[in-house]
Amino acid sequence: MDETATADAGGSGTAGADAGGSDAPAGDPVVVGEGVRKAYGDVDALDGVDLDVAAGEVFGLIGPNGAGKTTLVRALTGTTEAEGDLRVFGAPPREVDPSRIGLLPQSFDPPARLTARELVDYYGGLYDAARDTEAVLDDVGMADDADAWYETLSGGQKRRTCVATAVVNDPDLLFLDEPTTGIDPAGRRAIHRLIERLAADGTTVFLTSHAMDEVERLADRVAMLRDGRVVASGAPDRLVAEHGGAPRLDAATAGPATEETAAAVAAGVRERLGDDPSVEATDGGLRVRGVRPEAIGAAVDALDGAGVAFDSLSWSEPSLEDVYLRLTGEEYARRGGDTEETPAAAVDGGER
Incomplete structure (x- = not known):
């Protein structure tokens, strides 16, 4: 220039x-x-x-x-x-x-x-x-x-x-x-x-x-x-x-989780962390929203307490892609x- x-x-x-x-x-x-x-x-x-x-x-x-x-x-x-x-x-x-x-x-x-x-x-x-x-x-x-x-x-x-x-x-x-x-x-x-x-x-x-x-x-x-x-x-x-929402912890299971399992995990997270968690069943397992890094261990204990056998765990913070999906669908x-x-x-x- x-x-x-x-x-x-x-x-x-x-x-x-x-x-x-x-x-x-x-x-x-x-x-x-x-x-x-x-x-x-x-x-x-x-x-x-x-x-x-x-x-x-x-x-x-x-x-x-x-x-x-x-x-x-x-x-x-x-x-x-x-x-x-x-x-x-x-x-x-x-x-x-x-x-x-x-x-x-x-x-x-x-x-x-x-x-x-x-x-x-x-x-x-x-x-x-x-x-x-x-x-x-x-x-x-x-x-x-x-x-x-x-x-x-x-x-x-x-x-x-x-x-x-x-x-x-x-x-x-x-x-x-x-x-x-x-x-x-x-x-x-x-x-x-x-x-x-x-x-x-x-x-x-x-x-x-x-x-x-x-x-x-x-x-x-x-x-x-x-x-x-x-x-x-x-x-x-x-x-x-x-607009991105809360951090999330995804637990991959052998098959889709049930709403009953999600409710049990939510109760376990509530008992251990004192929060009102958002836990949802997904096609690949369970998703726990609002889990900070220091609370991952407590969330894993809640999964174990509910009898959830998971193959892997992944934690992620919201990104611009989450904003995009939330605002556009x-x-x-x-x-x-x-x-x-x-x-x-x-x-x-x-x-x-």
């Missing part, structure tokens, strides 16, 4: 966009959306979305398929029209200098008979100043496969190459729509390190992903979309504290009872 871009994009932003939330970022935001609306026929893809993204922060956007994430990215990058007030660097999206923006859409099919190196060279050539192609390929883990045709690459290698084309111009603001889809663990780590390095250098990153661990690791703030509306937003740890249906499958193509389809 040149000195002007660094000054514009530099800074740090950690905190939430909840109404009246104490996490609100300071200074003029890089991205603003107020009352953003977009409809495809009778489907409201975006239904009054409000958000802002501070300079230098990684902002995560999550939600089920068909919730409107890609439509919002397209509206903010000026690739689709939407109602409401949308500003990027203080201007309407279509008036922003394209060299300041990097975009990796959800669906991107570059020429198949170009090599990874040729593709990065081509997209770098669209700008007056671009990063060194070899350095970019190395950043995304494609240095060893740079001379392979795009059509011969694996799905993960293709996605890494696409990420390279999105960052070759050294953007001040980078939109990444599902950047690690289909990428193996090593490739994901390379992309994660790249995002962290870009943010540390002052790039503002707008990230959408279905990988909750990815968003929880990378994002300073998160907004969750459902039915085209923001239903929760804030720093990941804040969302987990507010494991099975997602759009308003009016339609499943997300039908409108998803219209709502979350995207092109470069």
